[in-house]
Amino acid sequence: xxxxxxxxxxxKRKIRPAAYLLPVLALTLAPTLAGCGSEATDPGANVSDxxxxxSPTPAEDPKVAAAIADLxxxxxxxxxxITVVSNDKVTWRxxxxxxxxxxxxxxxxxxxxxxxxxxVAGKTYEYHGGESGPVSFCENPQEPVPGEASxxxxx
Numbered sequence: 001x002x003x004x005x006x007x008x009x010x011x012k013r014k015i016r017p018a019a020y021l022l023p024v025l026a027l028t029l030a031p032t033l034a035g036c037g038s039e040a041t042d043p044g045a046n047v048s049d050x051x052x053x054x055s056p057t058p059a060e061d062p063k064v065a066a067a068i069a070d071l072x073x074x075x076x077x078x079x080x081x082i083t084v085v086s087n088d089k090v091t092w093r094x095x096x097x098x099x100x101x102x103x104x105x106x107x108x109x110x111x112x113x114x115x116x117x118x119x120v121a122g123k124t125y126e127y128h129g130g131e132s133g134p135v136s137f138c139e140n141p142q143e144p145v146p147g148e149a150s151x152x153x154x155x
Contacts, residue, residue, distance in 0.1 A: 063134070063135045067118060067127035068084075070127070071118050071125055071127075082120050083118065084116070085119050087114065087116050087117075088114065088116075089112070090112075090114065090144035090145070091111065091145040091147065092112075093111075093145055094106045094107060094108050094110075095108075095109065095111055096142075097113050097128045097130055097136075098141055098142040098144055099128045099136065099139075099140070099141055099142065111130060112131045114130075114135060115127070115128055116129075126141040
């Protein structure tokens, strides 16, 4: 082979990675750039008219629905008699998810989760769970780590 042939092959190898870079950048930046436009089509539209959240209502949340079904069964009432007081994303102090059982050991790490508070006939009941997985009835609930809770419950 001649030296010219070798240098041409080296140039091709340098170009190949660059050829892959453009499509990767385009795919990475497309979603970001797509969100740059205004959602309001009317320049005089009120910004507060644009929806800000698509989180499910408490009745649509499967964890809330499971908690309501469990409490209805426990209390012998219809689910329509149960009110959702709150449905909060919280941080629990440890792996007990704010509902430790005597004699059990738990991981000592802050754990993201949820707290669902329901009410029947003036009495409240708490259901605790992790970020994923089901919620469970908590007979002796503990408070989560203080901070901003994002409630999905109706105000």
